[in-house]
Amino acid sequence: MMKKLQLALQINKLNKIYSDGTVALKSISFEVNKGDFFGLLGPNGAGKTTAIEIITSITNKTSGSVTINNIDIDSNFPLAKKKLGFVPQELNFNIFETPLQIILKQAGYYGIMRKDVTSRAEYLLKKLRLWDKKDTPCRNLSGGMKRRLMIVRALIHEPELLLLDEPTAGIDVELRREMLSFIKEINNSGTTIILTTHYLEEAESLCNNVAIIDNGEIIKKSSVKDLIKTLDTETFILNLENNISTAPKILDYNFTMIDSNTLAVEINNKQNLNDLFSKLSKSKIKVLSLKNKANRLEEYFIKLTENKIR
Amino acid sequence: MKNLCLVSLYTLLRAEILRITRIWPQTIIPPIITSTLYYLIFGKLIGTRIGTMAGTDYIVFITPGLIIMSLITNSYMNVVSSFYFARFSKSIEEILISPMLNLVILIGYISAGIFRGMIVAFLVLLVSLFFTSIKLYSICLTIFIAFLASLLMSLFGFLNGMFARTFDDTTIVSTFLLTPLIYLGGIFYTTSLLPKPWDLIATLNPILHIVNAFRYAMIGVTDVNVINAILIIILSCVLLTVISLILLTKGYGIRK
Numbered sequence: 328m329m330k331k332l333q334l335a336l337q338i339n340k341l342n343k344i345y346s347d348g349t350v351a352l353k354s355i356s357f358e359v360n361k362g363d364f365f366g367l368l369g370p371n372g373a374g375k376t377t378a379i380e381i382i383t384s385i386t387n388k389t390s391g392s393v394t395i396n397n398i399d400i401d402s403n404f405p406l407a408k409k410k411l412g413f414v415p416q417e418l419n420f421n422i423f424e425t426p427l428q429i430i431l432k433q434a435g436y437y438g439i440m441r442k443d444v445t446s447r448a449e450y451l452l453k454k455l456r457l458w459d460k461k462d463t464p465c466r467n468l469s470g471g472m473k474r475r476l477m478i479v480r481a482l483i484h485e486p487e488l489l490l491l492d493e494p495t496a497g498i499d500v501e502l503r504r505e506m507l508s509f510i511k512e513i514n515n516s517g518t519t520i521i522l523t524t525h526y527l528e529e530a531e532s533l534c535n536n537v538a539i540i541d542n543g544e545i546i547k548k549s550s551v552k553d554l555i556k557t558l559d560t561e562t563f564i565l566n567l568e569n570n571i572s573t574a575p576k577i578l579d580y581n582f583t584m585i586d587s588n589t590l591a592v593e594i595n596n597k598q599n600l601n602d603l604f605s606k607l608s609k610s611k612i613k614v615l616s617l618k619n620k621a622n623r624l625e626e627y628f629i630k631l632t633e634n635k636i637r
Numbered sequence: 638m639k640n641l642c643l644v645s646l647y648t649l650l651r652a653e654i655l656r657i658t659r660i661w662p663q664t665i666i667p668p669i670i671t672s673t674l675y676y677l678i679f680g681k682l683i684g685t686r687i688g689t690m691a692g693t694d695y696i697v698f699i700t701p702g703l704i705i706m707s708l709i710t711n712s713y714m715n716v717v718s719s720f721y722f723a724r725f726s727k728s729i730e731e732i733l734i735s736p737m738l739n740l741v742i743l744i745g746y747i748s749a750g751i752f753r754g755m756i757v758a759f760l761v762l763l764v765s766l767f768f769t770s771i772k773l774y775s776i777c778l779t780i781f782i783a784f785l786a787s788l789l790m791s792l793f794g795f796l797n798g799m800f801a802r803t804f805d806d807t808t809i810v811s812t813f814l815l816t817p818l819i820y821l822g823g824i825f826y827t828t829s830l831l832p833k834p835w836d837l838i839a840t841l842n843p844i845l846h847i848v849n850a851f852r853y854a855m856i857g858v859t860d861v862n863v864i865n866a867i868l869i870i871i872l873s874c875v876l877l878t879v880i881s882l883i884l885l886t887k888g889y890g891i892r893k
């Protein structure tokens with residue numbers, strides 16, 4: 328039996344021209360299925376935040392349509408926003424208020440009474456390790472704490488669609504890992520997630536589908552699996568035992584010297600490392616260790632957008 | 638939906654009132670100090686030399702003016718600074734992303750302005766009791782006009798907070814428009830003292846109508862027709878409400 332996938336978000340020919348004339352989005356279209364973990368990737372200034380802020384109503388669209396859970400935002404935006412959660416890229420709370428005040432207030436704006444949400448507030452604050460700080464004015468929180476607070480705030484009303492605009496920027500490694508596994512947990516329990524991030528290993532490990540946006544246009548829509556399959560080369564960094572003066576010339580392999588004992592080599596999907604190593608040792612080059620130059624999605628991304636940095 | 642409106646309104650109003658009480662040295666204390674100074678200088682020192690104004694003791698004459706002046710400035714300042722700060726700090730986005738209706742947003746901010754205006758007016762009234770005694774002409778009318786005046790000034794503050802591009806813009810209007818209108822609004826004198834045609838020109842000042850309507854309600858003395866004054870205030874409120882709602886719907890100054 329074919330089951331039609333329900334859409335959490337449908338964006339059609341969306342355009343945005345800011346009042347100063349900046350064209351931020353050029354007729355972009357994409358869809359996100361219910362339950363998906365969707366990545367919106369792209370270089371600085373590509374239009375990711377613009378797209379996300381249009382979905383949340385912080386930014387007005389110039390033209391095009393946006394449908395959230397089958398509700399067209401032009402017909403009933405308040406209803407569409409009821410089950411929407413949003414973590415912005417920049418801090419947007421009153422720094423004189425405390426985390427608890429901010430969260431309970433946000434719940435109230437969604438029509439949830441304080442007494443109905445106190446236990447959830449406690450659970451989320453503890454989960455994101457902010458419980459100790461719940462009564463501290465936010466101006467006294469660290470940068471990472473402020474960002475975690477915005478995640479708690481976005482989850483307080485149990486959203487069905489969660490928009491995360493670079494939620495992990497400035498959060499330390501351990502907490503980031505914890506936070507991402509929590510976000511994954513939320514996704515597993517049915518919440519649709521749209522994530523923008525510059526940490527592509529994050530996108531690779533979390534997202535099922537991605538859209539890559541550049542200069543206001545979507546230049547690629549695909550599942551992460553398929554994207555990685557299309558990568559035909561991978562770059563490895565080799566750490567050598569002895570110093571060399573020039574990059575070795577070995578048939579079929581493309582070496583670049585990084586310094587006197589570090590080499591980069593591109594391996595395509597028809598080559599293998601065993602062959603490379605045996606040819607290197609014939610040339611008296613001994614490899615101490617190797618590592619991937621970047622993660623695979625990152626390589627794909629760089630190829631796609633290189634020479635386009637503005 | 639009804640639940641959403643009520644809970645979100647309660648939440649916004651609660652946050653706004655918390656703000657007023659959190660910064661009480663800036664919100665509650667200054668009007669008490671200034672009105673005390675006015676009473677000492679204009680009431681006690683100079684007032685005794687002036688004698689009567691419009692047939693009443695000068696200190697009694699200025700009391701409604703001083704009360705309504707505090708109410709006007711505090712209602713206005715509360716909304717303009719709170720709303721502008723919410724825009725400036727982007728915390729307005731907490732409201733924008735929620736399903737709250739524009740009308741509820743407006744009512745929330747305006748109610749807080751009315752709240753502060755009324756509290757301050759009451760405190761200044763208490764201060765006045767140290768200097769003079771007043772028999773209220775009509776309690777109901779006094780409260781009604783105080784309410785209308787704070788409603789109007791809150792709406793005015795809301796629009797100012799919406800149009801302001803910088804912090805300076807929030808003070809420009811109060812320095813160059815509101816303060817002159819207040820001082821020329823007949824708090825300290827009756828328009829019958831003004832030479833022609835200034836007595837007529839003065840009636841173009843909306844604050845004059847507020848001051849006189851309030852003075853009539855408190856002590857039964859007025860320069861203008863009170864019914865007209867009330868109608869002018871109500872019509873202005875309606876007009877500013879409609880403008881505010883249209884701008885909110887367009888997202889003027891708050892949505893990019």
Ligand SMILES: Nc1ncnc2c1ncn2[C@@H]1O[C@H](COP(=O)(O)OP(=O)(O)OP(=O)(O)O)[C@@H](O)[C@H]1O
Nearest residue numbers: 345347349351370371372373374375376377378893
């Ligand atoms: N309020 C604004 N007014 C005018 N132009 C804007 C505004 N906000 C963003 N832009 C412009 O729109 C374009 C897209 O910006 P946007 O913030 O959406 O990029 P982004 O993909 O989120 O970038 P980043 O990765 O740096 O967050 C940029 O050229 C930016 O300068």
Ligand SMILES: [Mg+2]
Nearest residue numbers: 375376377416
């Ligand atoms: Mg961005």
